[in-house]
Amino acid sequence: MNITVTVNGTAHTADVEPRLLLVDFIRTNLGLTGTHIGCDTTSCGVCTVLIDGTPVKTCTMFAVQANGRSVTTVEGLKQNGELSAIQQAFREHHGLQCGFCTPAMMLVGTALIEENPDPTEDDIRWAISGNLCRCTGYMNIVKSIEAAAETTREGASS
Amino acid sequence: MYPSKFDYLAPETLEEALAVLAERGDEVKILAGGQSLIPMMKLRFAEPATLLDINRIPGLDAIDIQNGHVRVQALARHADVVRSAVIKEENDLMAGAAPWIADPIVRNLGTVCGSLAHHDPEGDWASVMLALDAEVVAVSKEGVTHFHPGADGTQHTGGTRVISIQDFLVDMFTTSLYPTELLTEVRVPRYERGGGNYQKLERKVGDYATVGVATHIELGDDDRITKAGIALTSVYAHNLKVTDAETALVGQAPSDELFAEAGRIASAACDPASDTRGSAEYKRHIVGLFTERSLAESLKIAQGGQS
Amino acid sequence: MTTTEHKPHTSPEIGGLGHSRRRVEDARFIEGRGNYVDDITLPGMLHMAIHRSPLAHARIISIDTSAAEAVDGVVAVVTGELLAGYNLAWMPTLSGDTQAVLATDKVRFQGQEIAAVIATDRYVAQDAARLVEVEYEDLEPIVNPQRALEEDAVLIRDDKEDQTSNLCFEWESGDKTATDEAFAKADKIVSLETHYPRSHPAPLETCGIVADVDSATGQATLYMTSQAPHAHRTVFALVAGLAEQNIRIVSPDLGGGFGNKVPVYPGYVVATAASLVIGQPVKWVETRTENLISTGFARDYYMKGELAVTNDGKILGLKVDMLADEGAFYADAQPSKFRAGLFHIVTGSYDYPAAYVTTRGAYTNKAPGGVAYRCSFRVTEASYLIERLVQNAAYELGLDPAEFRSSNFIQADQFPYHSPTGFVYDSGDYETAMRKAMDMVGYADIQAEKEQARKEGRLVGIGMASFTEVVGAGHGEDYDIIGLKMFDSAELRVHPTGKAILKLGVKSQGQGHETTFAQIVAEELGIPAGDVKVVEGDTDNTPYGLGTYASRSTPVAGAATAVISRKLREKAKKIAAHLLEASEEDLEWETGKFFVAGDPESSVSIQDIAFAAYTNPPPDLEAGLEGVHYYDPPNMTYPFGTYIVVVDVDPESGQWKVRRMIAVDDCGVKINPMIVEGQIQGGLTEGFAMSSMQHITFDETGNCLGSNFMDYLVPTAWETPRFELGETVTPSPHHPIGAKGVGESATVGSPAAYVNAVVDALQHMGVTNIEMPMSADRVWHAMQENSGG
Numbered sequence A: 001m002n003i004t005v006t007v008n009g010t011a012h013t014a015d016v017e018p019r020l021l022l023v024d025f026i027r028t029n030l031g032l033t034g035t036h037i038g039c040d041t042t043s044c045g046v047c048t049v050l051i052d053g054t055p056v057k058t059c060t061m062f063a064v065q066a067n068g069r070s071v072t073t074v075e076g077l078k079q080n081g082e083l084s085a086i087q088q089a090f091r092e093h094h095g096l097q098c099g100f101c102t103p104a105m106m107l108v109g110t111a112l113i114e115e116n117p118d119p120t121e122d123d124i125r126w127a128i129s130g131n132l133c134r135c136t137g138y139m140n141i142v143k144s145i146e147a148a149a150e151t152t153r154e155g156a157s158s
Numbered sequence B: 001m002y003p004s005k006f007d008y009l010a011p012e013t014l015e016e017a018l019a020v021l022a023e024r025g026d027e028v029k030i031l032a033g034g035q036s037l038i039p040m041m042k043l044r045f046a047e048p049a050t051l052l053d054i055n056r057i058p059g060l061d062a063i064d065i066q067n068g069h070v071r072v073q074a075l076a077r078h079a080d081v082v083r084s085a086v087i088k089e090e091n092d093l094m095a096g097a098a099p100w101i102a103d104p105i106v107r108n109l110g111t112v113c114g115s116l117a118h119h120d121p122e123g124d125w126a127s128v129m130l131a132l133d134a135e136v137v138a139v140s141k142e143g144v145t146h147f148h149p150g151a152d153g154t155q156h157t158g159g160t161r162v163i164s165i166q167d168f169l170v171d172m173f174t175t176s177l178y179p180t181e182l183l184t185e186v187r188v189p190r191y192e193r194g195g196g197n198y199q200k201l202e203r204k205v206g207d208y209a210t211v212g213v214a215t216h217i218e219l220g221d222d223d224r225i226t227k228a229g230i231a232l233t234s235v236y237a238h239n240l241k242v243t244d245a246e247t248a249l250v251g252q253a254p255s256d257e258l259f260a261e262a263g264r265i266a267s268a269a270c271d272p273a274s275d276t277r278g279s280a281e282y283k284r285h286i287v288g289l290f291t292e293r294s295l296a297e298s299l300k301i302a303q304g305g306q307s
Numbered sequence C: 001m002t003t004t005e006h007k008p009h010t011s012p013e014i015g016g017l018g019h020s021r022r023r024v025e026d027a028r029f030i031e032g033r034g035n036y037v038d039d040i041t042l043p044g045m046l047h048m049a050i051h052r053s054p055l056a057h058a059r060i061i062s063i064d065t066s067a068a069e070a071v072d073g074v075v076a077v078v079t080g081e082l083l084a085g086y087n088l089a090w091m092p093t094l095s096g097d098t099q100a101v102l103a104t105d106k107v108r109f110q111g112q113e114i115a116a117v118i119a120t121d122r123y124v125a126q127d128a129a130r131l132v133e134v135e136y137e138d139l140e141p142i143v144n145p146q147r148a149l150e151e152d153a154v155l156i157r158d159d160k161e162d163q164t165s166n167l168c169f170e171w172e173s174g175d176k177t178a179t180d181e182a183f184a185k186a187d188k189i190v191s192l193e194t195h196y197p198r199s200h201p202a203p204l205e206t207c208g209i210v211a212d213v214d215s216a217t218g219q220a221t222l223y224m225t226s227q228a229p230h231a232h233r234t235v236f237a238l239v240a241g242l243a244e245q246n247i248r249i250v251s252p253d254l255g256g257g258f259g260n261k262v263p264v265y266p267g268y269v270v271a272t273a274a275s276l277v278i279g280q281p282v283k284w285v286e287t288r289t290e291n292l293i294s295t296g297f298a299r300d301y302y303m304k305g306e307l308a309v310t311n312d313g314k315i316l317g318l319k320v321d322m323l324a325d326e327g328a329f330y331a332d333a334q335p336s337k338f339r340a341g342l343f344h345i346v347t348g349s350y351d352y353p354a355a356y357v358t359t360r361g362a363y364t365n366k367a368p369g370g371v372a373y374r375c376s377f378r379v380t381e382a383s384y385l386i387e388r389l390v391q392n393a394a395y396e397l398g399l400d401p402a403e404f405r406s407s408n409f410i411q412a413d414q415f416p417y418h419s420p421t422g423f424v425y426d427s428g429d430y431e432t433a434m435r436k437a438m439d440m441v442g443y444a445d446i447q448a449e450k451e452q453a454r455k456e457g458r459l460v461g462i463g464m465a466s467f468t469e470v471v472g473a474g475h476g477e478d479y480d481i482i483g484l485k486m487f488d489s490a491e492l493r494v495h496p497t498g499k500a501i502l503k504l505g506v507k508s509q510g511q512g513h514e515t516t517f518a519q520i521v522a523e524e525l526g527i528p529a530g531d532v533k534v535v536e537g538d539t540d541n542t543p544y545g546l547g548t549y550a551s552r553s554t555p556v557a558g559a560a561t562a563v564i565s566r567k568l569r570e571k572a573k574k575i576a577a578h579l580l581e582a583s584e585e586d587l588e589w590e591t592g593k594f595f596v597a598g599d600p601e602s603s604v605s606i607q608d609i610a611f612a613a614y615t616n617p618p619p620d621l622e623a624g625l626e627g628v629h630y631y632d633p634p635n636m637t638y639p640f641g642t643y644i645v646v647v648d649v650d651p652e653s654g655q656w657k658v659r660r661m662i663a664v665d666d667c668g669v670k671i672n673p674m675i676v677e678g679q680i681q682g683g684l685t686e687g688f689a690m691s692s693m694q695h696i697t698f699d700e701t702g703n704c705l706g707s708n709f710m711d712y713l714v715p716t717a718w719e720t721p722r723f724e725l726g727e728t729v730t731p732s733p734h735h736p737i738g739a740k741g742v743g744e745s746a747t748v749g750s751p752a753a754y755v756n757a758v759v760d761a762l763q764h765m766g767v768t769n770i771e772m773p774m775s776a777d778r779v780w781h782a783m784q785e786n787s788g789g
């Protein structure tokens, strides 16, 4: 089946089997390997991307379902050669260790800040509770998202 | 973990969708949020020949008030319920249950109606709807004969059916929906003075309930209970409406003893299995405890302590 | 010797020890440019999927691969029979046992590998793998080690000639006579029987390989998820009969390891063999279920501990008897001399003369593994047992658990301390760490609140663990894995412009080696850490090493790095003397430069020296500024600390919640405090996971009940407690930079603290034990059984 999916601003057209999972389309067909696979049961969230701004688990969606929609992956976070606030914050606050959960965590954080520019610690923990991290114990991930929210607010008010 | 091959259809009108269903019936699976169906397909517990994706059908995602009911349409996601001002205003049990479903990312896709159609005995929405005496609306192509494979010889000629939730939920993973029918909405009656609450014992976010208890009560001007709904998740072969406990409450003035009695009835009515989530004895205890707690919370809300 | 402050000696620009330098590796990860095994695609690459046994124990009657072979896109189907033709049907394990690569005679655990399908597409490979048909004859599944050792239990390892029972090993440590004597003198014997449940490291990235064997040249390039690439290369050379110089193992970025990526798995071997035979690259990446049901598990020790004590609160001795569930093949990844790993550290942080430990291991119909899951070999089990026992002993004696610990601690002036089971603890100050944690939590206030809460119908508990870890295996004399001594290595090359490259035999899985090891060089040579590139994980380009697990990187490879840096500094001094026309004896070192004593103006920087090393070396000295060092540690290092947990328990439902979690760690000198904190937070979370929700169980047929993330529970940010960290710093006296290693202390020490806290909340009811994971159900049952309810 022929589909066109806009990924990080670029439209990609491809002929795919209906059963192709969106995550494999992104990773294999488009070569964007920042989106990962970590489980078989929709539990870990490392495959999360934003579809029209909303986080979804791409291991539980077919590529054909994304036909005509707009996808943002970690590779699309950087804008005009500049790291986004959330990318900078993860680095500054040691929000990652092995890096496997990181792209998804940053995307979920981005969507959260978009919806709620001043999230509390509980808001953040709640928002990322569909995403597992095995390395960090989450404290620094929370801190990173808090910090990114703060810079984003400052950026918006200045 | 990959699904086996299938045909994929994504009609853009309801009519088209119903036509596909009328034509292919049994071999079609409707794809709503996909958050139950796709995991099952990946495990090859489900191998439908055709997937009918209804996500491109416009006008199926409302959460609103219609004819004295709160209506949740087929494509309203769990997350839409969490965010809905209508739900917040109108229905405490639904508002209370929605954040307990799955995890925040799954909630962005999974639908309330899909959950009901799936009828996993561990699903939370069926309990909520049982406690609220909801109705579902099913549609199928008019003018053709539709057969139900489960119930011998049952048939009808299409159109719209309004089904009470109790008649809809037949048994685990089984509903009274015809394979050619599509669920368009679930709706619950509005109420004046009432409150509801969902208590769920889960081991972590994203876990299905070890025990879930949905309660809803309405109060009359004399502060007596005029209506009560209690239903249980994960402690029976299917979601269980505890009618005896409801009856015991109606007409009574609320009290701790009364709620404790309802808890005892619920606890006796359930039939949980011992598994990695806990022993049957424990789950039975939790049913009683959570029923009591949930009713107390519902009362508080109904009395305006919180809303 | 213990200090609470440790100031860096170098400026932030140099970024030596003690700086919370931001991580170098993050630059690629935050842009999604990490390079994990599954990200690798080679031209002509095929995909492999494995058909696994649904049964735990059965004889294989026949295997029919015809339907699988008929699927469009399938290139080959590999069975054990085929592998046997290459002598590859079996392979050695890291514990000197053998393991079936693809089963031929029997299946011995659910999920065991039977056949592998190689196809042009991943989806097709999986389609076809399902079509392999195997006919079985059922055998009794043995699902616990107790049953395994009964006389009439069916023999699991009938493939081994001398094996007549399911006993896999017997091992003892300590002095039985001395311990019996101690017990004879005791006023009380406090005992605890408990099971440390089977767990799985479950890194978010599963295991996998891209095997690329060039059939013309015999060159094998294996990109694999390996925490120990060099050791794996040697194993491959031994297993596959490939010439070791023709094997290059590349372990790219790892999405976590935690011990899971230490063993060699059948999938790696089959993919390599398939690539060799077919002549095309073959990729195999596990599904999560495959990861959980077939690769290295951890723990699964049944432990009985007895502590001999006097009425006035002195410990006299310890006896432990254990039964280990080893699964179908004995594949523990641990030093070969120690069949129960370093479990004999079980005497803990306490000073008493006698201890005796006995262990038996049994084969069962479960997956093999026995890896050190975010801990040093079996130290987690040991630490758990002693810290649980100590709390129970205090209760039995009517003493405060903290005071009881205090009166039995090894004292700061007793180091180096010789333990009754043969360890020599390097340094420590347990009392200070414990008091610090108690201050942080407000110990007395919580104790007082406990009483008050009970009156109000609430349950509050406080529990602690004052653990001692032993890491950094280890001196080659005692520690080896399959004969390979447990040294590690560092190769440092300082380039003419004063920039450097450091190559290591270890392999990071998220610990930030690219950042921290550069800091060691910066500290020792004064080359800014930003000018030092760290390379690891490629066997063609790094010196031999045993790998990263059991917190050994900092203690061993970190030491190697410090030593090679110092050796180069010695050489640099000679060059400096030549450049300054001074004698070596007159030169003094200050970060980044040598200067003439008494004349600080006459100095030469390390960068200038490096340049001279290639352009103007002293006539009597070989050119260059490079070297390699193999570090064989004189001893292990012994990080320690005290963790305190405060919980609120719901008396009606048994649900419990961590209110506070205080962790005071002492890992000696810290290279990068930010990274150390991150490691501790991660470890505390895994300890929380084990104590609250995470374990793998089996039903009576050997069916694994923890085979995916819906059943094998990994806590999310929502459940995970917030941690409050503190520290003391007691340098290791024998380590070149005084560091002890930290990656795993928190996993080792924290489970007992969580359990002690919940038990404490219920102690007045007579509850003395709750098994991990402490589900609400278990806590509720404990209350029911003990309160007559």
Ligand SMILES: Cc1cc2nc3c(=O)[nH]c(=O)nc-3n(C[C@H](O)[C@H](O)[C@H](O)COP(=O)(O)OP(=O)(O)OC[C@H]3O[C@@H](n4cnc5c(N)ncnc54)[C@H](O)[C@@H]3O)c2cc1C
Pocket (backbone or CB within 6 Å): A041, A042, A043, B029, B030, B031, B032, B033, B034, B035, B036, B037, B038, B039, B074, B100, B101, B102, B103, B106, B109, B110, B111, B112, B113, B114, B115, B116, B117, B118, B122, B123, B124, B125, B177, B181, B182, B183, B184, B206, B207, B208, B209
């Ligand atoms: C990790 C995870 C955790 C979860 N935890 C929970 C939980 O705690 N509690 C809980 O209740 N649920 C949980 N779920 C399930 C989730 O709520 C699903 O969204 C829901 O069960 C199904 O809704 P869906 O829209 O995704 O349906 P789909 O998966 O698209 O469909 C499910 C079934 O319903 C049928 N169907 C769907 N829509 C219609 C319709 N309009 N008309 C007729 N038939 C239809 C489909 O054909 C299919 O048979 C979890 C899911 C995941 C992946």
Ligand code: FES
Pocket (backbone or CB within 6 Å): A036, A037, A038, A039, A040, A041, A042, A043, A044, A045, A046, A047, A048, A057, A058, A059, A060
């Ligand atoms: S891969 Fe785990 S949720 Fe998608």
Ligand code: FES
Pocket (backbone or CB within 6 Å): A095, A096, A097, A098, A099, A100, A101, A102, A132, A133, A134, A135, A136, C204, C255, C256, C510
């Ligand atoms: S950083 Fe490794 S899983 Fe999150």
